[in-house]
Amino acid sequence: MFIGHFGIGFGAKAAAPKVSLGTLFLAAQFIDLIWPTLLLLGVETVRIAPSAHSITPLVFEHYPISHSLLGAAGWGVVVGVLYGWLRKDWRGAWLVGALVVSHWLLDAIVHLPDLPLYPGSETFAGMGLWASLPLTLAVELPLFLLGVWLYARSTQAVNAKGKWGFVSLVGFLLLVHAGNLFGEPPPSADAIAWVGQSQWLLVLWAYWVDRHRRTGRL
Numbered sequence: 001m002f003i004g005h006f007g008i009g010f011g012a013k014a015a016a017p018k019v020s021l022g023t024l025f026l027a028a029q030f031i032d033l034i035w036p037t038l039l040l041l042g043v044e045t046v047r048i049a050p051s052a053h054s055i056t057p058l059v060f061e062h063y064p065i066s067h068s069l070l071g072a073a074g075w076g077v078v079v080g081v082l083y084g085w086l087r088k089d090w091r092g093a094w095l096v097g098a099l100v101v102s103h104w105l106l107d108a109i110v111h112l113p114d115l116p117l118y119p120g121s122e123t124f125a126g127m128g129l130w131a132s133l134p135l136t137l138a139v140e141l142p143l144f145l146l147g148v149w150l151y152a153r154s155t156q157a158v159n160a161k162g163k164w165g166f167v168s169l170v171g172f173l174l175l176v177h178a179g180n181l182f183g184e185p186p187p188s189a190d191a192i193a194w195v196g197q198s199q200w201l202l203v204l205w206a207y208w209v210d211r212h213r214r215t216g217r218l
Contacts, residue, residue: 022207
């Protein structure tokens, strides 16, 4: 799942107006933000194997630190507590932590059974919606569009940057999602990792957009 996570980040603004969209993106996508570094370090592994039976060419061989349920819960506690301590916003901290865990839960809907419950687990979760393009789109696109609608309904642009920055961010995420679904497989695991690092730019983009918008009606 890709834009579904960002949809959750967008939509969470309605529940936590004090939390920046950048922080919500960071939390919702957190385990995919640390995963590329773990790939580059050789701690976790992925294999490229294009298949006619799945819309992803990636076989996630080993990623217990970033993508086990226990790992996601642990990262959720760390990120939530860190946010609460830095911002003194413990209500927002609960939501930030929950967003981190939500990533695993959403991945479990689309992934083939490859998500471990804990490091060393022999039981793996995954409902396998990635085996069907129509089903994947039927879940992810509405989730993303609902989140975008909730964010747009909960905030107002204070200037052109807030308006067009938001529109361009939404459009760019849709383009990236289309590329993920219909583009060529990546050439190597290292290429996946380096491209994955670029997701931090989306977090920064969201911080910038949110600075030019305000919650409620102006």
